[in-house]
Amino acid sequence: MDTDRTLQEAVRTRSAHIAVWGAGFIGLSAAEAFVAAGFPVVVIDVDRDRVAAVNAGRVPLPGFEDRVHLDPDALSSGRLTAVLSDSADWHAADVHIICVNTDRNGVPLTGPLHDVLARLVAARDGARESLVVLESTVSPSWLAESVGPAFAGDDRVHLATAPRRDWMLSPDMNVRTLPRVVGVAAERSRGLLADLYAPVTEQVHFARDWIHAALTKPVENLFRYVDLVLANQLRDAYPDLDMTEVLRLAGTKWNVPTYHPSLGIGGYCIPLSPHFAVDRSAADALPMVRSAMEWNAGYADLLAEWVMSAGPGPYGILGISYTPDVRIAEGSPGLALAAALRRRGAETLVHDPYFTADEVRTMSGGAGPLDFPGGVGTLGTLIVVTAHRAYAALPEVVRDADKPPVVIDNMGSFRSELADGPARYLEIGAQPS
Known part of the structure; x- marks a missing residue:
């Protein structure tokens, strides 16, 4: 993003660079939606094989090949790429969509989320605005005890939640068509989040804040x-x-x-x-x-x-x-x-x-x-x-x-x-x- 332009202007013109954390179904389908809307997107994952597969145009999720489309034109032009989480190639991203796994063996799991938060804080450029959105399912206490404190005192970071709804049994029920509930940690971020999701979701319902969402x-x-x-x-x-x-x-x-x-x-x-x-x-x-x-x-x-x-x-x-x-x-x-x-x-x-x-x-x-x-x-x-x-x-x-x-x-x-x-x-x- 041009430092002379606001983040909201970049989002409205779809020139904001989006980083999607997690190359599972939620992450890849989110990346697909934002690429289709015209945004440049980098997908970030810890799995080297998944990253290589995405860059080669292959969906690295057996059984989901017909549910995720990796745009070959976006891949060839560099508008869609995938990198490992320890790469510096995602540091210039303006928007971070967190889609990492938050459960394992039937119980909630915070490790992957904490890893992403630590990386974002370490790479943070305090002079630039950024938006961090959690699409992963989270517990309200995680927001109060982990996500919020990670960026405490940094008023140039916008925090939001936009939990996913997915229905595997119908191709007509997808990221675009399913109603999305979203919320922001501070009211000043509301317009920014609205502009981000308007191109990818037909119905956006704002909760009073990110915890309610x-x-x-x-x-x-x-x-x-x-x-x-x-x-x-x-x-x-x-x-x-x-x-x-x-x-x-x-x-x-x-x-x-x-x-x-x-x-x-x-x-x-x-x-x-x-x-x-x-x-x-x-x-x-x-x-x-x-x-x-x-x-x-x-x-x-x-x-x-x-x-x-x-x-x-x-x-x-x-x-x-x-x-x-x-x-x-x-x-x-x-x-x-x-x-x-x-x-x-x-x-x-x-x-x-x-x-x-x-x-x-x-x-x-x-x-x-x-x-x-x-x-x-x-x-x-x-x-x-x-x-x-x-x-x-x-x-x-x-x-x-x-x-x-x-x-x-x-x-x-x-x-x-x-x-x-x-x-x-x-x-x-x-x-x-």
Whole structure:
């Protein structure tokens, strides 16, 4: 940025240099959006292979190749580049978008964020304005205890939060189309943040400050978390009733969503929401959330007991990904169930078309890889956790087996084809008609 121009002028003319911290899905899709809007962007990561892949025009995220577009013209012109975090090539950036991972193994993680903050402070040129935006999910206490103090007394640094909303199941729900909640630490930064996000997001909703904006993300997912836990508790409380029917009928009321009992809650956002929403200052005031977390922590073991009573082994699990047709194992109900079955000494095999046999073995803690479709006939019970398109032939595979396994179907994806077939068919939360 020209030192004679203000940062807001540079943002408005899209000449401000943007640094995106983190070459995961959030970071790369943010970089894609800002490049498409005309900004020069540098992506920063600690992983040398990811940096090299981005510079070569390859998306370094298996399974996300069709969800992120790295503009070849921007790469060839240098308007999009990637560098390692210890490089000095990002020091001239005017805007820093922080998209680093803030969780690991199902719990919040502050290390990557603290590393970015330390690097920004060390490279800070006090004569220049800069904007630091957190798109990563954060807890309110992190802003008060880490991010704010890192730049205390520097009134030329603008601080903001703009937590991401992402929906992997629809290409029409993306960075541009999904409403964005944003907030600033100081009112003087409001216009700057508005000008930054106006070119990339159709709907921007300003919170009263950056803490309110940051908390919105875990709270909106917390509503989903508690409701999903309740749906599973209802299934457990009324095992002799068809809870899928009860919940479907409850969903006919105009202000009640339709839920379905399941094999667990997976993904990046919803399982983590209580950890970010139940901040230290609010922990004692949210007993319902604490109760839901404690119950959900033992849900895989409840399911394993039920599965072993419903059908014999060996047990085959189809699906590690938390939702169909993506490679996302975070919070995987399939892996949790596999571990619970193995703790009970049950022979357990796992398959997912998005993961190799070695990955399956490592991620499941030693469960054997399941050959699909060839190995289905060797199973006593087959559990469909994730209905990937790759499993479309499952009904035919089951029908053709010499001894069809019991089929447990997470969301009833194969009900119409298997409910009246040769195999015993069980849908989670439902009762055979």
